[in-house]
Amino acid sequence: MRKWVAGACLLYVLYGLFFYWYLFMAGDSSVPEALKGTSADPATFMNERELMLTEDYSKIKDFLFFIRIPFEWFLFFILLIAGLSQKMKHWAEHTSKRRVIQIAAYVFGLFLIVTAASLPLDWISYRFSLDYGISTQTTASWIKDQVIDFWISFPLTAGAVIVFYWLMKRHEKRWWLYAWCLTVPVTLFLFFLQPVVIDPLYNDFYPLKNKKLEHDILKLADQADIPANHVYEVNMSEKTNALNAYVTGIGANKRIVLWDTTLNKLDEPEILFIMAHEMGHYVMKHVYIGLAGYLLLSLAGLYAVDRLYKWIISRHGRELHIKGGTDLAALPLLLLLIGVLTFAASPFSNAVSRHQEKAADQYAIELTENKKAAVATFQELSKAGLSEANPPLLVKIFKYGHPTIMERIQSVENALDQ
Template sequence: MRKWIAAAGLAYVLYGLFFYWYFFMTGDSAVPEAVKGTKADPSSFMDPGRLAAAENYSNVKDFLFFIGAPLDWFLFFLLLITGLAKKIKQWLEAAVRFRVLQIVSFVFVISLIVTAASLPLEWIGYRVSLAYHISTQTTASWIRDHVIDFWISFPLFAVCVLVFYWLITKHTKKWWFYAWCLTVPFTLFLFFLQPVVIDPLYNDFYPLKDKELESKILSLADKADIPASHVYEVNMSEKTNALNAYVTGIGSNKRIVLWDTTLNKLKDQEILFIMGHEMGHYVMKHVYIGLAGYLLLSLVGFYIIDKLYRRMSKSFGRMLHIKGPEDLAALPLLLLLISVLSFASDPITNAVSRYQENAADRYGIELTGNREAAIETFQDLAVTGLSRVNPPFLVKIFRGSHPSIMERIEHAEEEK
């Protein structure tokens, strides 16, 4: 056991050292020669101090991201290899009579352990954002958001685990397919509820206050043939100086949301481009396409997880102190596999997202007929968010849900 723990710990340290070297010593975010002097060149819209701050801030945030995911894997491995998961299960079986309560209690303990282990990195990320004046959130508000996170994720997690153990007990070979079938209505239900139940727990949402701007947006929406009654603003200035807008929800709860920082810091023509971009998502039904893609990918994921989970439970059960796939102590193994596969699938989901974002950019430019507003918007996004215009390759594929700022400006300049 000590050898396995030492090997896993060494692997994690070497992994962290690689990414430290990659970001702080060799990460290539330099501007290509062909871009220098153009509107996509960050030196044309950011002063040297801002450029250095963007580079340093991005390096720290990206480094924290890449060492965060394997930390969960290492934690799940420790719970298994040390037999701690087995001991927690045995203690709960002695303390709690009913199987359902045993599972819920086990999930609660695992959730607390994972939350406690991830908090230090999240706290560092929060303090870094404060230091670079990206975050404006108070410590009390930050803690409140994390408490809300826990009490939203824990019940959902507990329900999923209860269903999993019921299915794998009743349908050992086909549990993964039945689980996926249940995922479809469950995911649709969450997408429907999120804008009206979950999101308001974190921030206040309300219709646009600026009636003159609202009139311009209504005119743009009419041109795009979309209902503008679903456009909202949210008080994100209490938490950040960054800019953003997004489309969320499905059905009657579908809405376009603008951060108030975006409304306060950008000119009307830039806001109209952003609205055109979000309307592009709406018109091209990207939310539904993304949802369908997620469900399809999850079907493949469930199948792979089933094969790996059952094989590893059988081959390494004794070493990991688990009796088989139905053993409650094997839950960390299941979570480990889900986390690894989710991380491995990020390049695929991000590639699809980048394609949709590029299409929405084109739509926004065509709808507004204002290419310059698009370019200015992308420049402002980089300046206020301290974003690198040309991040390193691994950041692009694992974190790049949008094209880089450089690519977005270049694409805007190419639009007719």
């Protein structure tokens, strides 16, 4: 056990050192010579202080992102190899004779451990965003969001685990397929509920107050043949200085949402460009395509989890203190595999997302025909969020669901020069 723990610790430290070296020493985020002095060059729209803050904050933020991802995997492995997961299972079995309550108790204990262990990293990330002027959120509000996250994630995860273990027991060979069949309606249902049930737990949403701007946005929507009666704004200025807008929900609960920071910091032509971008997602049905892609990817993922899960238990079950596939103590292994495969698939899903975002940008350019507003919007997005215009390659591959600011500005210039 000591060798396994020591090896896991060493691997995690080497992983962290690699990304520290890559982000702070080797990663290239410089502006290509051909773009220096153009509208895509941050030096043309940021002052020296903004450039320095952007570089420093981006490196810290990206480093925390990369070391946070495998931290839970490391924690799950330690729980398994040290036999702590088995002890947690025995404790859960003493809480009730009912299997459902035992699983819920185990998941609750596991969530408490993961939340407590991850809290320092999450707190450091919050404090850095506060120190660099990105976050405006009070400590009390931040804690409230952490509590909401816990009480949303815990029942959903507990319900999923209860169903998954029941399926494993009843259908050992095909549990992953039946589990996927159940995730389809559940995912659609949650996506339908998110705008009206989940999102309002974190922030206040209300119809756009600026009626003239709403009229202009709805007029733009009419040009795009989009049925729309309302645009919503959300009071994100209580939590951040960053800018954003998005489309969420499906069916009758579909919403176009503007952060109030976007309304406060951008001019109307720039806001209309952002709205045209979101309308592009609607017209090209990116929400539904994204949902379909997620569901297909989750089918392949569950199959891969099943194969790896059974292979690891057959080869290393004794070392990991796992008695079989339906052993509740094996849950950390299941979650570890899901996390690793999700991260491994992120370059593909991010690439698809960047393609959709680029298409939505192109649609917005064609709809508004306002090059100046498009360029100014991307520049303001970069300044408000202290986002690097040209991040290092690994950051882009694993983290960016949007094209980089430099790529987006270049696309505007190229589209309108043709």
